[in-house]
Amino acid sequence: MTATIRVLCVDDEPELLKIARLFLEREESFAVDTLTSAKVALEQLDTRQYDAIVADYAMPEMDGITFLKQLKSMGNTTPIIIFTGKGREEVVIEALNNGADFYLQKGGNPVAQFTELSKKIHYAVSRKRAEEALRKSEANYRLLADNGSDTIWRMRLDGKFTYHSPAVMKLRGYTPEEANAVSMEQTFCPESLSVIRTKFGEEAEKPMSERWMDQILELQIVRKDGSAVWTEVSIQAVRDEVGTVIGLQGSTRDITERKRVETALRESNKKLGILFGISRQDINRQLSILTENLRILQRKQTDKVHDEYLRKISTAVRGISGLVRFTSEYERIGVNESIWLECRTTVDAAAKQAPLGKVMVKNDLPAGMEIFADPLVVRVFINLMENAVRFGGTITTIRFTAMESGKDYLIVCEDDGVGIPAAEKTKIFRQGFGKNTGLGLFLAMEILSITGITIHENGEPGKGARFEITVPRGMFR
Secondary structure (H helix, E strand, O other): OOOOEEEEEEEOOHHHHHHHHHOOOOOOOOEEEOOOOOOHHHHHOOOOOEEEEEEOOOOOOHHHHHHHHHHHOOOOOOOOEEEOOOHHHHHHHHHOOOOEEEEEOOOHHHHHHHHHHHHHHHHHHHHHHHHHHOOOOOHHHHHHHOOOOEEEEEEEOOOOEEEEEEOOHHOOOHHHHHHHOOOHHHOOOOHHHHHHHHHHHHHOOOOOOHHHHHHHEEEEEEEEOOOOOEEEEEEEEEOOOOOOEEEEEEEEHHHHHHHHHHHHHHHHHHHHHHHHHHHHHHHHHHHHHHHHHHHHHHHOOOHHHHHHHHHHHHHHHHHHHHHHHHHHHHHOOOOOOOOEEHHHHHHHHHHHHHHOOOOOEEEOOOOEEEEEEEEOHHHHHHHHHHHHHHHOOOOOOOEEEEEEOOOEEEEEEOOOOOOOOOOOOOHHHOOOOOOOOOHHHHHHHHHHOOOOEEEEEEOOOOOOOOOOOEEEOEEEE
16 A cells, blocks of 8 residues: 655654654554654755655754754745654744744653654644645645545535545445435444534634634544444634634544554553563562561671661662652553543642642632643642642642743642752752652653643742643643
8 A cells, every 4th residue: 555644754863763663654654764864854855755754853963943944945845843852842932933833742651652743743744735725726626635545525514514525435435425415423423423512512612713723533433334433534614705614624534553553552551561560569579578688687687887788788679669669650651541631620639649738739720721631640740749748848838820821821839838949950850869769750740741741840949849830732721
């Protein structure tokens, strides 16, 4: 089968390129080329066309932003996705301002990262193709739709389809005329129909100018023979001369193979989780034996010369135990699909689990505000509260607030404790740093990064800690 989406990945890390190519090409719709130099990529783009480009930011000779600017100056309109490191907000802003379609932060669970990359490529390519189609006349649009591999469709706001491209025959087994006559209730499986109805309700509450702005949904469609197929549906509004939405149009592609790969990956992660769980149990059992024998030895030995050696052994045992706990927490990140979570409710749930003692939590987050995040995000809030209580000294109150910050959304956790020394503000997020296990804030950062959310601390030492969680546009609603 000939691939329909040609992707160029540019990164100076050959191993990362190898992983990206292996994952993306599991979908038959992808054909991936890789290069380790942005300069070489520019030369290749003179003679070869791609549907999407994925470029690292930090590269020798020419970084990702310079590469992006060069492409745009050459008139190249290929969708481009920039890879950035964690905590590089200024890079993200510069990339978007210079015409990048999306950005993706490196790090975290590789399965979740490359699944998200696949979705962003599909979305960027679908949007580009839709924009190109809309620039053409109705005749040219029909010509493109009639010969495309994706099913192109149009519908009225009452749910009546008015057009299907011939590709619907392969996707659903209907002729275009038959597909137009099938109702929405007969087109989608019950769960997907519920998703669509909810989406129609949400869009109806938005201002007219903001309705149906490049929506992408994963829906199960019923074929003529009664079987179901998973699809990715890209939806855009059809507007009249004054901007009123008068209908919808979009494209539908079969993602059954992608779903199969994702299911296989989840099953693989599940099996690995069981294996690692058994291994940790065995290690913990041996650690318990070692710890108990060490205590006996410490009580019985009277030669103080050996005290220092025994203390070092005890410290090493605690370190091993901490690493085992860390692997248990870390392997859970990115295993479950990210979901929309209501912030106020999530913080309330975290407050019930955190060891607060006499410290009060004031939750001033607005009701109804949601973020798209890993379900483990509740652990982030628990950790922030736990750290505040443990290290806050004179702390009495932890407060959560939120506000819009440009195109982003800011969730703030601040307290009235002793604060964090200036020299430690960036170190606290490193693995192994801290007075306890040194893993809490590192894990918090990793959990948030799954959906591009960042965290940093900018409180005033002596007046309390202040953690700002920045949720990028598209990840809050």
